[in-house]
C-alpha cells in the first residue's frame with residue numbers, strides 16, 4: 001500500500017499522551033539555556049535553574065529577562081546574567097525550609113536492639129541523626145503563592161534525598177519511610193483537601209449528632225477555588241477551629257451547591273414500566289407487583305453528570321463520567337465499582353441493556369484515565385480500587401446481548417486492569433510446602449492519610465496512636481479495607497474488635513483471588529470470542545496457575561473452606577514461605593466465595609464438601625448467610641447479611657450439577673428474599689444489609705446510619721432479587737428452582 005503524506009504523518013513514532021508543563025517551567029528552561037551559553041560547561045547543572053523560585057511575579061520576571069541584552073547565539077554577559085538571577089530569583093532550595101522532624105529523638109526507644117557492637121551502634125546513631133539534615137517542609141511562601149515556584153505545595157513535612165535533589169522523590173520515599181508504613185501515595189486534589197477542612201470545621205461547629213462527613217467532600221463550588229478558600233479563611237474561628245453555626249451555614253450557602261447537585265436525574269433511555277418478557281416465571285400477582293415496584297426504582301437511581309461538571313470539572317469532586325449512571329442511593333451519590341456488577345445483573349433482568357452498557361463504558365473511562373477502576377467516581381477515591389468485577393460485567397452483558405463491539409472496546413481496558421492488580425504492591429509471591437511459587441493478590445490502597453470522605457472519623461480512630469508513621473500505617477490499612485468492599489470487618493483485624501489493629505495489607509484474601517481468577521477466565525472467554533486466540537491461551541494458562549495457587553494456599557480440606565492467609569512480612573519483596581499456622585481459621589462468608597467460580601462449582605465432590613461445611617459453619621441463619629460469626633458492631637460482621645455475598649454463594653450452588661447443592665441454593669434464596677420482602681412491606685424500601693437473625697429487619701453497625709425510608713440503596717438488591725428472581729415463601733420453591741436455571 002502506498003504511504004500517503006498524511007498517513008505517514010499520522011503513523012509518527014510517538015503516539016502517546018503529553019501532559020503540558022507550566023509556563024514557569026518553560027521560562028526557566030530558557031534561563032537554563034542562556035546560563036549554559038553564558039557560564040559555559042564547567043560544573044554546569046541544568047537542574048539548578050528549573051529549581052529557582054521567582055521573587056516577583058511571572059510576567060515582570062519574564063519581561064526583564066527578555067529585555068536583557070543577548071548576543072546572536074543567546075548568551076549574555078556573565079555579570080548581567082548573575083545580577084538578573086540575584087535580583088529576580090530566590091536561590092534553589094529556598095522553597096523548602098529546614099524543620100526538625102516532629103518525632104526525632106537522638107536514640108529512639110527500641111532502636112535496632114540487635115545492633116550491640118558499640119562501633120556499629122555509634123555509626124547507626126550517626127546515620128539516624130542524618131534525618132535532621134534531610135528533613136524539610138514547603139515554605140509558607142510556596143503555600144501562599146504556589147505560582148512563583150516549581151516545588152509543589154506538599155501539605156506535610158518531607159524528607160529529601162539531599163544534594164542537588166531538593167524535593168521529594170517517589171520510589172526513594174519507600175526506603176525513607178519507616179517500616180511501619182510502606183507503599184505509594186497518590187496525592188488528592190487541593191479541592192478535596194480544602195473540603196476536608198470545611199468538614200472538620202463543620203464537625204466542631206455543628207457537633208456530632210447526625211454528622212455525615214461525606215456530605216462536605218461532596219459539595220460543589222459556586223465560585224472559583226481561591227475565592228472560596230479565601231472566603232473560608234476569613235471566617236472568624238474560635239481557638240479550637242469552630243465557627244458560629246449561623247456563620248458556617250451562611251458560608252456554605254453562599255459558596256457551595258448542595259451535595260448531589262453535580263448529578264442530574266434522568267429517566268433511563270430503556271426503562272419501561274413492564275418490560276416484555278420480564279420475569280416470566282413469576283406468576284403470583286403479589287410477588288409480581290413487588291418485582292415491578294422494585295424494577296421502577298431504577299428511575300430513582302438513574303443520573304447523569306451535570307453539564308456544569310463537564311464545563312468546569314475543577315469545581316467538583318464528582319468525576320466527569322461520559323454516560324448515564326446508576327448510583328447506590330442515599331448518601332452514596334456516585335458510581336461504585338463492585339456495586340455496578342449487581343446493578344448490571346439487575347438491569348439485564350429488567351431488559352435495560354443500553355443502560356447496562358453505559359455503565360461499562362463509564363468504568364472503561366476510569367481505566368483509561370487512572371489505569372484501574374476507582375472505588376467510586378469521586379476525586380477522593382483515586383487512591384484505591386474495589387473488588388474487580390468489570391470482566392464479569394462485560395461477560396454478563398455479552399452473554400445476554402451478543403454485543404461483540406462491547407467486547408472489543410472492553411478488552412484493552414480489561415488487560416490494563418489485569419496489569420494493575422498483577423503488578424507492584426498488589427502482587428505477592430508465596431512458596432508452598434512443595435517449594436512451588438504461586439502469585440496471588442492482596443488489597444493495598446495508595447494512601448496513608450484519613451479517607452477524605454470520613455476524615456473526621458479516621459482522625460478520631462487514630463487519636464490514640466502515638467507516632468506519625470504508625471498513624472500513616474493505620475490510615476493505609478483503613479483505606480485498604482475500603483478497597484476490599486468490606487469496610488469494616490473483624491476479618492481484617494489482628495486483634496478484633498480493635499479497629500486500630502486493621503492489617504488488610506498483610507492478608508491474602510480468598511475472595512479477591514477468586515475474582516481475579518474469574519477475570520482470567522472471562523478475559524480468556526472474551527478474547528476467544530473476539531478471535532484473539534493468543535490472548536485467550538495466555539489467560540487460560542494464567543487461570544490454571546491461579547486455580548492451583550488457590551488450592552495450595554487457601555484450601556483447607558478439614559474445614560471444607562478456603563481460608564484467608566496472613567502474610568509474615570507485608571513488604572512482600574521476597575517470596576514468602578507458606579505456613580499452615582498463617583491460615584485464618586475464622587469463619588467468614590468470603591470463605592465460600594470461590595464456589596461462584598466455574599472452576600470450583602463444576603467439581604461435584606468439592607461442592608459436596610463445601611456444602612456440608614457451610615451447613616455446619618454457623619453462617620446459615622433464618623434469613624440468609626451471615627457475613628461472619630463475630631458481632632463486632634462493624635457492618636461487615638454478624639448479624640449482617642449482604643446481598644452480594646448471598647448472591648455469589650447462591651449462584652455458585654445453583655449452577656452446580658449436584659441436585660442437593662441446587663436445593664440448598666433455593667433454600668438460601670428463599671430465606672433472603674423473604675426478609676427483603678417483609679422489610680420492603682414495612683419500610684417501603686430495599687436495604688443494603690439485613691439482620692439475618694430477624695426476618696424483615698435491616699442491618700446496622702459501622703460508620704454510617706442506614707438509609708431513611710424511601711431513600712434506597714436499592715440497585716444492588718434489585719439486582720440480587722432479580723438475579724435469583726423474586727419469591728418469598730416456600731410455596732415458590734419450584735418456581736425459584738426453574739428461575740435459577742433460566743439465565
Ligand SMILES: OC[C@H]1O[C@H](O[C@H]2O[C@H](CO)[C@@H](O)[C@H](O)[C@H]2O)[C@H](O)[C@@H](O)[C@@H]1O
Pocket residue numbers: 214328332336337338339375376451453454482483485486487488703704713
Ligand atoms: O462511608 C465511607 C465508605 O463507604 C463506601 O463503602 C460502603 O458502600 C459502598 C457503596 O455502596 C460499598 O461498595 C461498600 O462495600 C460499603 O462498605 C465506600 O466504598 C468506602 O470506600 C468508603 O470509605
